[in-house]
Amino acid sequence: MALRMDNVGIVVEDLAAAIQFFQELGLELEGRSMVEGEWAGRVTGLGDQRVEIAMMRTPDGHGRLELSRFLAPDVVADHRNAPVNALGYLRVMFAVDDIDDTLDRLGKHGAQLVSSDVVQYETMYRLCYIRGPEGILVGLAQQLS
Structure with a gap:
């Protein structure tokens, strides 16, 4: 079975600032779009949702980072200041x-x-x-x- 990691997702409040930061690092903006509706909510389990996303690509084309800004439903947790030994996403x-x-x-x-x-x-x-x-x-x- 072939396996390839498609992307890592990060939820942000300020999508423009996050895009600028990762562009400065060297990632390229592949595209921006709105993901919304019942079909998307079935994937995430959130029901009806509206999310603005930006897909960033590494220059070699092998890695991608998906930046998401949730418009609906509201964000329910904030892990931005979690220490590096917190459970879940690290870095x-x-x-x-x-x-x-x-x-x-x-x-x-x-x-x-x-x-x-x-x-x-x-x-x-x-x-x-x-x-x-x-x-x-x-x-x-x-x-x-």
């Missing part, structure tokens, strides 16, 4: 060529390091977690050799 991690440049660019969009610095794992990686717009937890990894 999405991206491999980057230059972690310092990436942090500088994302900092202009409000990204902040979760800890005080970027950590080096042996001679293989430099790693960090950042909080992006609305507290979205994002991991960055730079392979060193």
Whole structure:
């Protein structure tokens, strides 16, 4: 059986800010649309729903991120400030060529390091977690050799 992960979904309040943040990271906006109606609610179990989505694609075309802004029904929980050891969704991690440049660019969009610095794992990686717009937890990894 062939298996391919299609996308990771993140619910946001400010769709435009989230799109800008992930574009700065290097993802490309594949498209925006409204997903609504009874058929969509049957998929999610939410009943009649209205959701504005933006599909972001990694430059290599293999990974996608679906950003969703729920208009109806109302959002019922807020995990934006959950610590990294909370149950459920943790983070999405991206491999980057230059972690310092990436942090500088994302900092202009409000990204902040979760800890005080970027950590080096042996001679293989430099790693960090950042909080992006609305507290979205994002991991960055730079392979060193």
